[in-house]
Amino acid sequence: MTSDEGWIHPNEETQPFFDGANEGVLRLQRCNKCDTWMYPFKRRCQHCGSSDLTWQDASGTGTIYTHAKLHRQHHPRHEGKLPVVIAWIDLDEGVRMPSNLVASDSGEPRAGKSVRVTFETDPGGNAFPVFELV
Amino acid sequence: MHPMNSATAVCGLGITDMGRVYRSAQELAIEAVYLALEDAGLAKNELDGLLINSGITPGVDLQLHSALGLQELNVLTFMQGFGSSAGQMLEYAAMAVHNGLANYVCCVFADSPLKENKRTGAAYSNRLGTNPIAALMGIYGFAGANAMFALAAQRHMDLYGTTQEQLGQVAVSQRQWAHMNERATKRDPLDMETYHESPWVVEPFHVLDCCLVTNGGVAVIVTTADRAKDLQQPPVYLRGFAQGHNHDTGFTNVDALVRGPGEKIAAKALHMADAKIDDITQCQLYDCYTYTVIETLEDYGFCAKGEGGAFVEGGRLGPGGSLPTNTGGGSLSSYYMWGMTPVSEGIIQGRAQGGERQAPNDLILVTGNGGILNYQAALVLSPTPA
Numbered sequence: 001m002t003s004d005e006g007w008i009h010p011n012e013e014t015q016p017f018f019d020g021a022n023e024g025v026l027r028l029q030r031c032n033k034c035d036t037w038m039y040p041f042k043r044r045c046q047h048c049g050s051s052d053l054t055w056q057d058a059s060g061t062g063t064i065y066t067h068a069k070l071h072r073q074h075h076p077r078h079e080g081k082l083p084v085v086i087a088w089i090d091l092d093e094g095v096r097m098p099s100n101l102v103a104s105d106s107g108e109p110r111a112g113k114s115v116r117v118t119f120e121t122d123p124g125g126n127a128f129p130v131f132e133l134v
Numbered sequence: 135m136h137p138m139n140s141a142t143a144v145c146g147l148g149i150t151d152m153g154r155v156y157r158s159a160q161e162l163a164i165e166a167v168y169l170a171l172e173d174a175g176l177a178k179n180e181l182d183g184l185l186i187n188s189g190i191t192p193g194v195d196l197q198l199h200s201a202l203g204l205q206e207l208n209v210l211t212f213m214q215g216f217g218s219s220a221g222q223m224l225e226y227a228a229m230a231v232h233n234g235l236a237n238y239v240c241c242v243f244a245d246s247p248l249k250e251n252k253r254t255g256a257a258y259s260n261r262l263g264t265n266p267i268a269a270l271m272g273i274y275g276f277a278g279a280n281a282m283f284a285l286a287a288q289r290h291m292d293l294y295g296t297t298q299e300q301l302g303q304v305a306v307s308q309r310q311w312a313h314m315n316e317r318a319t320k321r322d323p324l325d326m327e328t329y330h331e332s333p334w335v336v337e338p339f340h341v342l343d344c345c346l347v348t349n350g351g352v353a354v355i356v357t358t359a360d361r362a363k364d365l366q367q368p369p370v371y372l373r374g375f376a377q378g379h380n381h382d383t384g385f386t387n388v389d390a391l392v393r394g395p396g397e398k399i400a401a402k403a404l405h406m407a408d409a410k411i412d413d414i415t416q417c418q419l420y421d422c423y424t425y426t427v428i429e430t431l432e433d434y435g436f437c438a439k440g441e442g443g444a445f446v447e448g449g450r451l452g453p454g455g456s457l458p459t460n461t462g463g464g465s466l467s468s469y470y471m472w473g474m475t476p477v478s479e480g481i482i483q484g485r486a487q488g489g490e491r492q493a494p495n496d497l498i499l500v501t502g503n504g505g506i507l508n509y510q511a512a513l514v515l516s517p518t519p520a
Binding site: 007008009010011014017018036038039040041046047065066067068069070071072074075077078083084086087088090091094095096097098099100110111112122128130 | 265270271272273274275276281284285286287288289292293333334335336337338339383384385386387391
């Protein structure tokens with residue numbers, strides 16, 4: 001599925017995350033001991049230190065923690081698409097993750113507004129999560 | 135009284151040429167140390183402590199002691215706390231000389247990120263490796279510190295109604311100070327219209343919201359108060375200090391982009407100095423961005439959280455304002471030497487050597503910020519001991 005033309009080259013640790021994305025779900029690690037969710041990959045729980053972690057499907061919904069507009073190209077993906085809206089998303093699972101807000105008909109981004117996950121695909125065929133206002 | 139209050143003082147300050155000075159970072163560090171020795175009137179062999187902090191370019195490391203030919207060091211280490219390093223170095227130096235580990239400890243920072251024929255922004259652009267999660271950050275466009283602090287500023291704006299105009303007020307006030315600083319890189323007058331017309335980098339930041347990437351070096355020598363009194367420069371006493379470090383864990387219960395460690399350490403530094411926040415007569419605040427100044431004023435209690443935008447209006451921080459702040463122009467208009475920018479101007483002001491830009495210096499608050507409001511060091515300086 002992937003090729004050298006892609007921007008994303010999943011490794012063993014992150015393969016479940018990208019497998020999830022290719023299936024259209026946001027898949028994250030969760031601690032079996034204290035139930036804390038995490039992003040990105042960890043070997044031990046950031047909360048309790050347990051190494052008993054599993055991958056689970058998250059809801060893909062949350063709110064905007066904050067957002068900003070990138071006006072200068074930093075990646076081939078941004079070509080012709082500037083400004084790109086970068087954002088920290090607070091997932092309902094209690095995880096804060098970096099992402100983009102992509103165009104939707106639901107108005108301007110603002111801290112606290114509700115969002116849901118959607119996916120884009122890199123030139124190598126690897127999907128990755130972005131978010132849109134709901 | 136706290137035993138560290140006024141126990142130590144700055145006796146030497148070395149500042150190299152600043153800006154597009156195309157020399158290696160190590161050369162700039164060495165130059166800064168010699169300038170500080172000369173400033174203090176000390177011989178090289180009297181220096182028995184060296185604390186070293188590097189910027190983003192390699193070459194400023196433990197080998198500096200042999201490059202300087204220092205044979206008699208009792209204290210030597212390399213430190214890294216990013217923008218909080220400068221303040222931290224002075225704190226460790228003060229503790230070392232106060233406890234007799236060394237007599238004169240030099241704290242040095244140098245960086246040389248600007249290269250000939252390369253644009254400024256290239257120096258601090260993202261250096262993300264091949265890890266797929268890091269690659270994802272590049273794909274999203276998390277373009278280094280500019281993006282991270284723009285995200286922080288936007289949250290402050292969304293939560294508290296802070297305006298673009300208020301960010302601009304910080305840039306305008308500091309440029310007024312820079313106009314009076316011969317070392318400053320940008321001295322031309324800046325008005326609000328020019329600020330608003332400045333190109334976007336990461337909105338809400340214009341180019342003029344961002345600090346000036348700079349080549350240069352700064353060195354500061356700390357000794358005991360007793361020794362400092364007999365040297366050629368007026369002593370600048372360390373009345374109080376503290377440091378604190380937050381970690382944005384990636385969990386949703388920490389609001390680290392609008393609340394820095396300064397909230398926790400302000401009281402500690404002021405307690406050591408036996409002072410209240412209202413006693414502070416001027417500030418030298420870490421200003422990697424305009425926003426950082428507004429956020430820091432709130433953290434330290436000059437105004438309530440969320441009121442920093444209104445606080446900086448009306449030129450309060452500028453010449454003639456009631457809280458002179460970043461009186462050399464700061465990192466936005468003079469030079470960006472990480473935490474050494476506020477430290478160096480705090481020393482100049484503490485010695486009353488600010489010339490035209492000299493502000494009331496009874497009690498000077500100096501802050502350093504590292505990471506994205508993660509690491510913080512605070513100093514309270516004064517020309518008079520407690």
